[in-house]
Amino acid sequence: MQLYNSYQTSGQTAEPKPGQTIRPLFPFFRHNPDTVFLDSAATSLKPQSVIHAMLEYFEANSVNIHRGVYALSVKATEVYEQARQTIAEFVGAPSGSEVIYTRGTTEAINLLAYSLLKVRDELKDFFSAWQTGLGQGDVILISESEHHSNIVPWQMLASMTSAKVLFLPVKADGSLDYSPIYPKGSYHEAPVKVISLAGISNVSGVIHDLEPARAFAREKGAIFIIDGAQAVTHARFSLKNSGADFIAFSAHKMCGPTGIGALVGSRDVLSVMPPFMGGGDMIETVTTSGTTFNVPPYRFEAGTPAIGEVYGFAAAIRFLEQVGMAAIEEHERKLTLSALEMLQREQAIIYGPSLAQVQSGAIRKAGVLAFSLPGIHPHDIGTLLDELGIAIRTGHHCCQPLMSAWGIPAAARASLYLYNTEEDIEKLADGLRFVRKMFKKP
């Protein structure tokens, strides 16, 4: 039990505040004291309490859920089911029964896409566009700034149904261009059945205004989905206020473990949707002649789930709630403005909203900053910064259509979270000056 006990160390303040003082709660910094971690948009670091919660399951309670009659199984089941409630409350959904566990955002979107492939007229009472299943010429509307996870599943669905995927354009500042639908653009009369958009871009950090998309979805009777991979991590998100039918997100981007995430959406809608995968737990009865399916959320959760990861997921939410999403948002806002000022000072090319646009509030932006240095390839920037212990990401960020729309092959990206500090931004500035020196750029 030594390992287990070692994670129960003190240092947990009553109300941890974002910034320097929260860093002792993340063991990563103890193991990597010299790393400047600026890649939280890829995955966030995990606080001790999350690791501890997972250890609790794996060390003390590692039994299967739902089917056991014994006390340990009942306990694990309780924690697992209670976590749904925690997750529902975190994203402003009415109840835990609306929370489907998935491996993450990607699986959540694939789950929806495959279920919709099989839908005939089951959704007609909820969505007027769904009098029939997806077919020839029907439209799935996404945007150029989507992550591949919110593009590829829809393209696959389109190829299986002869539906088509249309893209809302993205502007140079990273915001969505609604002119094709609003008020009456070229897509306005299209038979749109699905609209799926990211709440926050994983490249530009833009907190998208999704209200025109929501209104258009309602007008069309289409299903409205939010890719929440970034949207739930950087600021308080409310499914109810967003007006979306579904939100998909991943625990690992919000201080939780990898391999677990959720699809959250209306139980009434889910209760008429066909299952995604078949197996244990998702059935009601199985006979040699057929199967009847369990109610949601279980219908969509075939097989033994990632139980320990659910322990960690709930602990991550408790941690974020303890810090406070408002405090996290405010911390990130300050750091984002500092980072934009710094990038401007260091003559970087900033992709996405300008400092002035963010300062004035014209565009809201989370702590995700895409940039480059004139005449220097982002990959060279990333390679040299790595030598200095600064972890950023370079490349297309799984957003090739966005890169094409902006006419660039790649970008460097620094992303911030609750444990980053002004010092991290200064170190990045030093790093960028070093890179410029290496390339003999003034």
Place this chain on the structure above:
Amino acid sequence: MSIEEMQQNIIEEFTLFDDWSDRYQRIIEIGEEAAPLDEKYKTEENRVHGCQSRVWLHTEYKDGKIFYQADSDAAITRGLVTILVKVLSGHTPQEIAEAKLDFIDKIGLGKHLSPTRSNGFANMIKKMKQEAIRLSQ
């Protein structure tokens, strides 16, 4: 000069640098010194995939020997592929196929260029060997 001798030369050159930043500086210079690849060879077929930057490899087979030209839009990658071209160009397909390229570890950059890294260095070597074999058959 054999592939092995070429490798030794590179290793000797780089052991002169104490500082990693000087080694990178030299790699960037090597890339700058190389003639750029003719645009007509920057084709999809010549792309080396698995690299974060765009990399192209053009291969010719003449008098029993393989001659390479390569380019990248990233400077460090360009320097590295130029070194590979210098080491392997002008040798027979068999020599190239059998070459054990370990200079990258020995010049102190191995940790950045291991096969799991997304720079595609391993893919570059693989493509060079494949092209050598393909053209000689």
